[in-house]
Amino acid sequence: MALQPIYSVSMIGSPRKVPSFIPGKSICRLVSLPNRSVSVKPTKSTHLDHNLAVVMSSSSTTSSSSGPYGQSKRVWIWTESKQVMTAAVERGWNTFLFSSSRRELANDWSSLALIYPLYVEEGGIFDNENRRVGTILEVSNPKELEQLQPTNGMAENVVVNLLDWQVIPAENIVAAFQGSQKTVFAISKVPSEAQIFLEALEQGLGGVVLKVEDVKAVLELKEYFDRRNEESNILSLTKATVTRVQVAGMGDRVCVDLCSLMRPGEGLLVGSFARGLFLVHSECLESNYIASRPFRVNAGGVHAYVVVPGGKTCYLSELKAGKEVLVVNQKGQQRNAIVGRVKIETRPLILVEAKSDSDNQTLYSILLQNAETVALVSSPCQGNETAIPVTSLQVGDEVMLRVQGAARHTGIEIQEFIVEN
Secondary structure, three states: OOEEEOOOOOOOOOOOOOOOOOOOOOOOOOOOOOOOOOOOOOOOOOOEEEEEEEEEEOOOOOOHHHHHOOOEEEEEEEEHHHHHHHHHHHOOOOEEEEHHHHHHHHHHHHOOOEEEEEEOOOOOOOOOOOOEEEEEEEEOOHHHHHHHHOOOOOOOOOOOOOOOOHHHHHHHHEEEEOOOOEEEEEEEOOHHHHHHHHHHHOOOOOOEEEEOOOOOHHHHHHHHHHHHHHHEOOOOOOEEEEEEEEEEEEEEEEOOOOOOOOOOOEEEEEEEEEOEEEEEEOEOOOOOOOOOOEEEEEEEEEEOOOEEEOOOOEEEEHHHOOOOEEOOOOOEEEEEEEEEEEEEEEEEEEEEEEEOEEEEEEEEEEEEOOOOOEEEEOOHHHOOOEEEEEOOOOOEEEEEEEEEOOOOOOEEEEOOOOOOO
């Protein structure tokens, strides 16, 4: 069966060109266009009644396992819900799609908020100059998937409705359209599907169409893009000088096994106090004692804080399979990783205390297992060493530290007087 276009998608157009959305430091870019009347010929109604179009962008990251997020990702949201519209506009997303039979609703929403409507007509979506700039196709079997290839007859934007399956077709589509000038979208009904499409083969499709009537789905997708954008930022790390190393007796420590492999210089930010977190190295380095385990960080005592996405912390004891943590390297570059397993066992501990070069008054500490495979990421000024095992750590050694606000409530930084010793 040949693929048949069922409707099209587009981006708002200006008098001379289609607006471009440029990735940058901000999470989302808005395009301000003058309000102009739209002349659309009445036609038969379609199930694509409304749509919210946004473009989310994130800066590039050097982490290949996170995926190359340098390219912008476009998001279209179908909705008939005024609540979804309101939530979207409040977050700066203000381009909507309507069927040609629902201009009244478009006009109603335009009286409530500054929006830019697009209209669906006879299988296409047209801008306010009646230009068709997209194609949408249904794919329900492998044969139709094989026929999905970039051709001259396709519009600039191609939206694919994968009726019964998602992951493998998304990967095949990414491969088929690689290097083409087409932007490929896939329709998803929940944010988790959207994430699959945006990350397929690490490159991901050019965008997603989120078909929802629930505000929560819009918020979850926004949070996903926030996390992606967070990965493009560089965390500020500072040098800290070790002032004390002391055997501390037995205690419960946490090994965190991730669903990602870590490289030399990478680890988790952990500390006894939220005000200062040590970069604890993974077990990716070869040693004479045990085989390399590049997925593992022997992170410290159960009481310690660990950094998780969203600028938050949680206790090591709270981690479990499926949660996310922030993997950071010696330069402060970060990426999200999923926890696959957590092991809590009683082991001999060692206390490490340090002070930062910029603040000689504040003391930072961490309790780690006293073992040769447990190490702290060293300062680049330390020499060629990437990490220093705690069993070799000495007063005067320099390690990497993340200094931040001390007061926390349920892992969220707050402005509050607090004393921790």
